[in-house]
Structures are given as structure tokens and as C-alpha cells.
Amino acid sequence: MAEKPSTWSQLLVGYGEDAHRLGEGRELWLGGVRIESDRGAIAHSDGDVLLHALSDALLSAFALGDIGSYFPDHDPKWKGLESRVILEVVLQKVRESGYRLSQLSAVVTLDRPKLGPHRTSIQQHLALLTGLPEKRVGLTFKTSEGLAPDHAQCRVVVYLEPLPEKQGEKS
Amino acid sequence: MAEKPSTWSQLLVGYGEDAHRLGEGRELWLGGVRIESDRGAIAHSDGDVLLHALSDALLSAFALGDIGSYFPDHDPKWKGLESRVILEVVLQKVRESGYRLSQLSAVVTLDRPKLGPHRTSIQQHLALLTGLPEKRVGLTFKTSEGLAPDHAQCRVVVYLEPLPEKQGEKS
Amino acid sequence: MAEKPSTWSQLLVGYGEDAHRLGEGRELWLGGVRIESDRGAIAHSDGDVLLHALSDALLSAFALGDIGSYFPDHDPKWKGLESRVILEVVLQKVRESGYRLSQLSAVVTLDRPKLGPHRTSIQQHLALLTGLPEKRVGLTFKTSEGLAPDHAQCRVVVYLEPLPEKQGEKS
Numbered sequence: 001m002a003e004k005p006s007t008w009s010q011l012l013v014g015y016g017e018d019a020h021r022l023g024e025g026r027e028l029w030l031g032g033v034r035i036e037s038d039r040g041a042i043a044h045s046d047g048d049v050l051l052h053a054l055s056d057a058l059l060s061a062f063a064l065g066d067i068g069s070y071f072p073d074h075d076p077k078w079k080g081l082e083s084r085v086i087l088e089v090v091l092q093k094v095r096e097s098g099y100r101l102s103q104l105s106a107v108v109t110l111d112r113p114k115l116g117p118h119r120t121s122i123q124q125h126l127a128l129l130t131g132l133p134e135k136r137v138g139l140t141f142k143t144s145e146g147l148a149p150d151h152a153q154c155r156v157v158v159y160l161e162p163l164p165e166k167q168g169e170k171s
Numbered sequence: 172m173a174e175k176p177s178t179w180s181q182l183l184v185g186y187g188e189d190a191h192r193l194g195e196g197r198e199l200w201l202g203g204v205r206i207e208s209d210r211g212a213i214a215h216s217d218g219d220v221l222l223h224a225l226s227d228a229l230l231s232a233f234a235l236g237d238i239g240s241y242f243p244d245h246d247p248k249w250k251g252l253e254s255r256v257i258l259e260v261v262l263q264k265v266r267e268s269g270y271r272l273s274q275l276s277a278v279v280t281l282d283r284p285k286l287g288p289h290r291t292s293i294q295q296h297l298a299l300l301t302g303l304p305e306k307r308v309g310l311t312f313k314t315s316e317g318l319a320p321d322h323a324q325c326r327v328v329v330y331l332e333p334l335p336e337k338q339g340e341k342s
Numbered sequence: 343m344a345e346k347p348s349t350w351s352q353l354l355v356g357y358g359e360d361a362h363r364l365g366e367g368r369e370l371w372l373g374g375v376r377i378e379s380d381r382g383a384i385a386h387s388d389g390d391v392l393l394h395a396l397s398d399a400l401l402s403a404f405a406l407g408d409i410g411s412y413f414p415d416h417d418p419k420w421k422g423l424e425s426r427v428i429l430e431v432v433l434q435k436v437r438e439s440g441y442r443l444s445q446l447s448a449v450v451t452l453d454r455p456k457l458g459p460h461r462t463s464i465q466q467h468l469a470l471l472t473g474l475p476e477k478r479v480g481l482t483f484k485t486s487e488g489l490a491p492d493h494a495q496c497r498v499v500v501y502l503e504p505l506p507e508k509q510g511e512k513s
């Protein structure tokens with residue numbers, strides 16, 4: 001018996017993570033926003049755990065590897081790479097796959113500074129970078145409760161849907 | 172060209188986390204259930220990591236901030252706050268957004284006591300608090316394997332759908 | 343008023359985790375693939391964090407407990423248990439529930455060896471075990487950045503849909 005057409009199996013989820021150790025005299029970037037802080041991510045790139053976890057979640061939704069496979073951190077070519085560029089490359093792959101991001105839900109874990117006052121600017125910036133409406137950019141902030149006082153961490157779930165002109169097509 | 176109506180983009184996911192350090196002489200609450208234990212969460216509230224992570228996941232699905240933005244733990248007004256009240260406030264926001272929780276899937280990490288014997292009571296209690304059928308309340312339990320012997324941790328994914336009377340409306 | 347039929351509430355998500363401490367002279371298994379390594383998981387079974395987290399995510403989507411409830415690690419009967427067998431038992435439960443796995447998205451955290459070169463073989467093997475097309479098996483790899491140098495960890499999100507012959511039925 002032939003399978004019935006199943007439009008909803010076209011919806012996709014993705015999950016991604018990132019963590020960076022913090023050090024003094026480094027910049028702290030989250031979601032493409034520079035956060036005032038006495039410590040920042042020790043990383044080859046700008047160490048933006050939110051953009052890295054988001055980019056990995058998007059790649060994972062299409063089983064396209066991870067950002068390490070496209071931008072290996074041992075390659076001097078990518079030294080100082082802006083994470084915004086990584087996300088742009090990944091979003092282009094999403095579009096080429098006939099999809100668009102429908103929603104993201106991220107948890108950032110950082111002991112200090114407090115991120116609450118930065119939520120709106122990070123949310124607006126992520127909306128700008130991804131093309132999502134702000135109400136589809138979910139951000140919650142946690143402290144590590146002693147588990148990771150010297151790290152910034154992020155975990156992200158993304159939800160994706162076919163581009164409107166592709167909806168209803170069989171995958 | 173106008174976008175085709177897209178009912179399935181109305182489905183929403185959310186992801187939330189919580190962790191609390193454990194201490195002697197404290198109560199241990201999980202999913203609104205008091206667990207017999209020689210240690211409990213050190214927290215301003217009852218320290219229920221399951222209800223906290225769930226509440227944050229729900230807020231995140233609608234980009235409504237996090238529980239810290241509604242119930243700041245430095246505010247003496249919220250000292251001893253029952254997490255059940257937090258969840259009720261959050262579920263009211265979900266309803267006001269025209270949605271209902273469709274499913275939750277949570278991992279609780281705790282070294283001891285063993286949580287398996289408490290699964291049914293936690294599941295039933297969460298079903299009661301959320302209005303979900305029990306078969307939509309997924310709970311798995313892990314030990315920390317040495318990574319966090321003095322903490323209770325929880326991570327939750329939620330899935331939401333428009334209230335039946337709202338289904339098919341454009342968002 | 344009767345609820346309108348709601349096919350999309352039949353979609354299910356699940357989330358699962360696993361971690362094992364690493365030790366010398368042990369085998370390292372990931373997604374059913376033996377990885378060349380000087381350290382492997384210290385576990386009662388083969389310690390495959392990817393298959394364990396995946397199996398728990400699937401059970402969680404149906405609120406069927408966790409792998410610890412079916413295969414308790416204190417029971418000598420399950421000593422040396424192959425995780426492939428655990429996953430087979432769990433996938434059978436998924437089918438009996440009228441569902442099939444639609445997609446998985448997993449993050450494996452391990453400091454060494456580098457997993458990138460093993461991505462294709464793990465992906466192919468997981469596709470074989472689950473019946474998923476490879477493009478629905480999302481795998482990203484991270485190092486622990488100092489947070490867990492002696493552990494293998496995995497977190498997995500799964501997405502499920504009713505078996506084609508069940509689609510459109512009320513749940």
C-alpha cells in the first residue's frame with residue numbers, strides 16, 4: 001500500500017551545544033552582541049557560544065555535520081572568525097535545503113555578568129540575523145550553580161519548516 | 172506572492188534547564204513531589220529543578236523571558252516561593268497566548284536517592300499540574316557519573332499546540 | 343463544544359541524555375560503532391552514550407520510563423549487554439505505539455579522539471539501526487572545554503510521527 005502523503009513529516013528539529021572557557025582580557029560575545037564583562041571566551045573565533053550552538057543545531061537538523069567540519073579551529077584561515085559569518089553560511093545551507101528557521105529556544109549559562117538586562121538586545125539581534133520574528137527567539141539565562149564558574153555555555157533547540165513555496169511537496 | 176497558509180508553523184517547541192546545589196537539612200522537591208532524602212536543594216524557593224526547567228521551557232517557547240525575570244531570587248517577596256505557583260503563572264501565559272502544552276520530555280540528573288520508585292508519583296503530579304495526559308509526561312532519570320555529585324539538575328523539552336479553537340488561524 | 347480533529351498533535355518529541363566516565367583498557371562505542379581509543383566507557387554494558395541517550399529519548403517521547411527501568415545495571419543478567427539490543431527493544435515499543443522515528447539530532451561531547459573522521463560511519467550505522475535515512479541522523483561533536491575531560495557525554499532530541507497507516511487517526 002502506498003504511503004499517504006504526509007506534510008508534517010517535513011517539519012524538522014535540531015539540537016546544538018557549545019561551551020567556552022572564560023579568561024580575563026577577552027571579549028564576551030553572545031548572539032552577536034558584545035557584552036560588557038571583565039572576562040570573555042577563550043577561543044579561536046569570537047567564542048560566541050549562542051551563535052555556535054545555534055549554527056550546530058541548524059546543521060544537525062539537516063545532518064550536515066557541524067561547524068567544526070566547515071571552520072576547523074586549527075586552521076589559521078579562520079582565526080578571529082566572526083561567528084556572524086558562520087551563522088550566515090549555515091543559514092544559506094538551510095535555504096538551499098528548501099527550509100527556513102521557524103523558531104529557536106536557547107539556554108545560556110553564565111555566572112556573571114547578569115544577562116537579564118541584555119535579553120532584549122540579544123533577542124533583537126538574533127531576530128535580525130535569522131529573519132525570525134522576535135517572539136520566536138526564546139532566550140533563558142541560568143547561572144551554573146557552581147558547576148562551571150569559569151565557562152560560558154549554551155544549548156539550543158531549533159524548529160524548522162519548509163519554505164512556503166515548498167510546503168506540501170513530498171520530501 | 173502571498174504565502175500559503177501554514178497551519179503547522181503554529182506548533183512550538185521550548186527548551187529549559189535548571190540546577191541547584193544540594194545541602195543537608197533541606198527538602199528535596201521534584202515535579203511538585205516531596206522526595207525522601209538526606210539532602211535537598213539550596214535555593215531561595217523550594218528549589219524544584221523539574222518545575223523550574225519546565226517553566227523556563229514554556230516561557231522560552233513564547234520568548235517571554237525566564238522565571239528569573241518574573242520571580243527574581245534576590246527579591247524577599249519571593250522567598251520560600253512554591254514552584255507550583257511559578258508553573259501556574261507560566262501556564263496562564265501559555266493559555267493567554269492561545270496555546271496548550273502538548274507534551275513534555277524531561278531528564279532529571281541526581282546521584283541519590285534513586286528516583287525510579289518516584290517516577291509514577293512525579294508523572295501523575297505533573298499531569299495534574301499541567302493538564303497533560305500521563306502518557307505525554309516523559310521522565311527519564313540519570314546519575315551524574317561523577318560530574319555533579321552535589322547537584323540536582325533538569326533539562327526539559329516541551330511541545331505546544333494552539334488551543335483547539337485557535338487551530339488553523341494564521342499566527 | 344467538541345474539539346476539532348487535530349492531526350498535528352500526533353507528532354511527538356523526546357529528549358534524552360547519557361554520560362559515562364572513561365577509563366584505560368576499555369572499549370569506546372558510539373552509535374554502535376567501535377572507535378579506536380586509548381580509553382573507553384566504564385560501564386556495566388558497552389557504555390555507548392549515543393545509543394543510551396537515543397533510547398532514553400525514544401522512551402521519554404511515550405512516557406515509557408527509561409532504559410534503567412528495563413535494563414537495571416545492578417542486574418547481573420544485563421552485564422555486558424550490547425546497547426544495540428537495548429535500542430532494538432525500544433524501537434519495537436515505538437512501533438507498537440503506532441509510531442516511527444522521523445529524525446534524531448545528537449550532540450556527543452568527548453575530548454579525544456577527534457570524532458569528525460568517524461561521523462559518516464556512525465551516521466550510517468545509526469541509519470541502519472533506526473531505519474532513518476542518513477539525512478535525518480544529525481550528529482555534532484564537541485569537546486568539553488575542560489568541563490568533563492574524563493567523560494563521554496551525549497544529548498539527543500528525537501522527533502516522531504505516526505506510522506503512515508495511522509496518520510490522521512485521533513490519538
Ligand SMILES: [Mg+2]
Pocket residue numbers: 018019020043047048049052
Ligand atoms: Mg564555540
Ligand SMILES: [Mg+2]
Pocket residue numbers: 189190191214218219220223
Ligand atoms: Mg531553580
Ligand SMILES: [Mg+2]
Pocket residue numbers: 360361362385389390391394
Ligand atoms: Mg549509559
